[in-house]
Amino acid sequence: RKEVEQDPGPFNVPEGATVAFNCTYSNSASQSFFWYRQDCRKEPKLLMSVYSSGNEDGRFTAQLNRASQYISLLIRDSKLSDSATYLCVVNRDSWGKLQFGAGTQVVVTP
Amino acid sequence: NAGVTQTPKFQVLKTGQSMTLQCAQDMNHNSMYWYRQDPGMGLRLIYYSASEGTTDKGEVPNGYNVSRLNKREFSLRLESAAPSQTSVYFCASSLPGQGVRDTQYFGPGTRLTVL
Numbered sequence: 622r623k624e625v626e627q628d629p630g631p632f633n634v635p636e637g638a639t640v641a642f643n644c645t646y647s648n649s650a651s652q653s654f655f656w657y658r659q660d661c662r663k664e665p666k667l668l669m670s671v672y673s674s675g676n677e678d679g680r681f682t683a684q685l686n687r688a689s690q691y692i693s694l695l696i697r698d699s700k701l702s703d704s705a706t707y708l709c710v711v712n713r714d715s716w717g718k719l720q721f722g723a724g725t726q727v728v729v730t731p
Numbered sequence: 732n733a734g735v736t737q738t739p740k741f742q743v744l745k746t747g748q749s750m751t752l753q754c755a756q757d758m759n760h761n762s763m764y765w766y767r768q769d770p771g772m773g774l775r776l777i778y779y780s781a782s783e784g785t786t787d788k789g790e791v792p793n794g795y796n797v798s799r800l801n802k803r804e805f806s807l808r809l810e811s812a813a814p815s816q817t818s819v820y821f822c823a824s825s826l827p828g829q830g831v832r833d834t835q836y837f838g839p840g841t842r843l844t845v846l
Contacts, residue, residue, distance in 0.1 A: 664821055664837035719835060723773040
């Protein structure tokens with residue numbers, strides 16, 4: 622079993638719609654959770670950290686469910702510029718090493 | 732600030748050739764990392780350096796060596812390239828002293844093809 626699993630998609634979303642997707646992680650000792658965004662053939666960039674109580678950053682909402690070991694990302698009012706691959710990232714140990722999921726592709730269409 | 736820079740951007744090697752991928756950061760970060768990204772597999776850690784003067788193996792270190800030349804620079808060397816090392820290589824660095832919530836900042840990547 623992969624340490625971090627994601628639905629690869631693609632999730633095809635009409636502009637203005639809402640899209641949500643999850644990722645599951647296997648290490649119950651993980652303490653830090655992130656969503657990174659990766660555009661085609663570019664480097665990953667931090668989108669947002671995920672906190673235990675859930676958190677929002679503009680149109681993006683992240684949730685953490687420790688009991689079921691999954692995190693989620695919801696994008697409201699999707700923009701064409703939201704088209705990207707979203708990487709679920711979980712810390713592996715206290716030294717800050719990270720485990721990356723393979724990514725969920727989101728395609729926003731006009 | 733340039734952030735994290737990597738050279739070269741593209742490289743084609745023949746099996747058995749060697750090369751060094753260069754990475755530098757100007758953010759005064761202590762920790763630096765080398766990853767490879769293959770289709771459908773996510774980023775996998777090759778080597779990391781928690782601080783200047785230290786290096787440790789990650790998930791997939793075989794066939795690679797690293798050097799933390801100074802606080803700014805962390806290089807990755809392929810001694811005898813193999814087709815299985817065809818991949819996109821990313822260097823990253825992270826904020827000092829933030830513990831497990833360190834954000835990693837990535838360079839633009841090196842696209843390596845081994846024939």
